[in-house]
Amino acid sequence: MSDVILEMRNITKTFPGVKALDNVSFSVRQGEIHALVGENGAGKSTLMKVLSGVYPYGTYDGEIYFLGKECRFRDITESEQVGLVIIHQELALIPFLSITENLFLGNEQDKHGIIDWNKSISMTKELLEKVGLKESPNTLITDMGIGKQQLVEIAKALAKEVKLLILDEPTASLNDSDSENLLQLLLQFKAQGISSILISHKLSEVSRVADSITILRDGATVETLDCHKDNITEDRIIRGMVGRDLTHRFPPRESKIGDVIFEIRDWNASHPLHKDRKISNNVNLTVRSGEVVGIAGLIGAGRTELAMSIFGRSYGTNISGQAYKHGQEIDISTIDKAIANGIAYATEDRKAYGLVLIEEIKNNITLTNLKAIADLGVVVNEPKEITVTSQYRDSLNIKCSSILQLALNLSGGNQQKVVLSKWLFSNPDILILDEPTRGIDVGAKYEIYTIINRLASEGKGIILISSELPEILGVCDRIYVMREGRIVGEVPAKEASQEIVMKFIMSQKEVIEQ
């Protein structure tokens, strides 16, 4: 075991109400590529944040040994000093600075505060050569594609004399040839003795380049596979990622499914800035009354973008396609019109897009349909508002001292209930719920599922976007799978299993026919 360079022992990290990591142990050997896989929310990123000092020593339990010494990082700078460099999914480059300026940001090659540009540029050239990037050191980051930006990030890590490189979903937004380049680079580093930790959802990559694979599930280590001893297939990895007991996490429900209530046909939309990039590509979907329809897929598969483009064109450009309600074509080209046609969209990020945090619970709930509590449609009738919002507080069990409490001071689960109340108040027939249980504890999740069931039994049509497969399987009647802006699969919940859905999600084939 002398070649082990990193050892994390019994790491436990709790957030209020949630145990994100439970007694996780993880070790990396000298000169290997170690893949870390698991579902969204399994704890991969949290583990890496503990390792790199984003969560400083003292905020977690357990020990970290790197190169034989115990490490107690207080911040990222300290972990970088010993040669641990993490490259996040969202790149941390300054767009309007050049490659050189970015490479040495915070690590400037200077004498008494005056930058030695000649030295900087010649060092940049060396580093760019190492990562195989043919660009002038003076090129601005904003003028390069995302694949090249990724290489600049890696060059930046090399500039810091990296010993262990951590890559969080490095290929998620890269095309095939850029991905291939990056993987070759990792193999090259391995030959030079630099170890890497690769977090990836693309299991084909993982099984190709990794020497070992550690699987996390629900904040705990499931197993570590040695790719040289065992014959590791993608199916084998998926089984490790999803195998868990599903009973009692979801309330039972009898679905009473009626006619098609909402339908989207030939829906296309492009990215608001990169107009040639399609975020929704010929999407067709239907929802029946009383039905809960799930949309599964990875982060970045285009689910939120699809929902927002449908909901009053609140995201994307060049949007085309038709929407039908009860077989009649409807106009949902603005948010007003979408709401008037009985469509509600509870956003993914409730703090940034869902709530006005500095306002009272009651003001948040009534915002979607203020006219309903206003005399003559203008003067807010506060007694009426209080009565109405109190009803939602009781029926959705929002735990608060008063409906005059600020949304800011509620827990995540209760904030989510306020978001749901607010959309129920707009009297919708179709509810699109985007990650309604993200970041909330198990008890509150159960309550949200119960509410979803109740709404379905009232005959509403529900679209549930979720990155948690068990949730999709436990709550939905029918499941769509999205990848790269397309619907790549449709499975009735009865026939679905995590393995089947995961195969659709991970599959590299273009379109899979039902």
Next chain:
Amino acid sequence: MKTLTTLFRNNIREYGMLIALIVIMLFFQYATDGILMKPVNITNLVLQNSYIIIMALGMLLIIVSGWIDLSVGSVAAFVGAIAAVMMVKWDMHWSITIFVSLIIGAAIGAFQGYWVAYVKIPAFIVTLAGMLIFRGLTLVILQGEAVGPFPTEFQRLSSGFISDFFKVEGFHVTTIVIGVLISVVLFILDLRGRQNQQKYGFEVLPFYLFVAKNVFITFAVMGLCYLMASYKGLPTVMVILSILITLYAFVTSQTTIGRRIYAMGGNEKAARLSGVNTPRLLFGTFVNMGVLAALAGLIVTARLNTATPKAGDGFELDVIAACFIGGASASGGVGKVIGAVVGAFLIGVMNNGMSILGIGIDWQQTIKGLVLLLAVFFDVYNKTKSS
């Protein structure tokens, strides 16, 4: 006593500035040997500050929306200049002049609002441009000289008083009657609000505090009216001001438009995704600001009885300071009409008191700047302490 301190702590934002205003008034009352509260001076104080208060009403909405308007001083001067030219050079009737001037104000607001709300240029830049544009146009219109004087009817806009129906020598009885009416209405509204809150089981002020608060308000209103009555009665401007303050307090706290403005300032994205047409709403707040700036411009012009190229210079700073002293947040979503009015009075009392004491404009500016900083520090300090 415990309830009193917690109550004070919870509402320190609202009461803090009111108490500061009272303390400052008492200080100047003492320092000026009683000149500050003389009927003639109180009347002057209201007349001098009316335009700051009027513009603060519009500015508050813009600041609550999360933006700022630097152009209001120039817009007021520009509209005043146009009104002067219309009346003096073109012999237009004063009533038509007022109407057209307000329309021009709305058009200017629409012009600036368009760039901010629809083209998404930050309001700081748009209104900085507006500040230069309209100052420049004022000079163009006046050709560098002062234009006046105006018809008496127009002058009354700022220097007139309401007429007295009772004809008592040396005392304006109508003013007292109006004061009594206002006091009674305020008391009934507060009582009804309290009963409503009790009905829904909300915490209300303890009874003795409720009484004390209303006694205080009644005394303040009646005291002010008494002072006015012993001079020439209620100034016309004061009537306009009261109506506007009531209207804006009502709109911001009781109507759907008010709700939407606060929601937009608190979280623009969330408001938009809740179906609020945020660009149109923001556009509307700028149009509103334009109209109020025009009204202020008319009042200033009528008061000076000439339109000058330098009129309204630096008003925007007093107006913005009034809003921030009154507890509005620079990041939007927070701020009350009453706060802005108290803030404007605070600045007005300081201006007036320091002038009486013969303090030069140099030190006046310095002191006002420090008071602004202190008031906002007080806000920030309370916020960090309570969280």
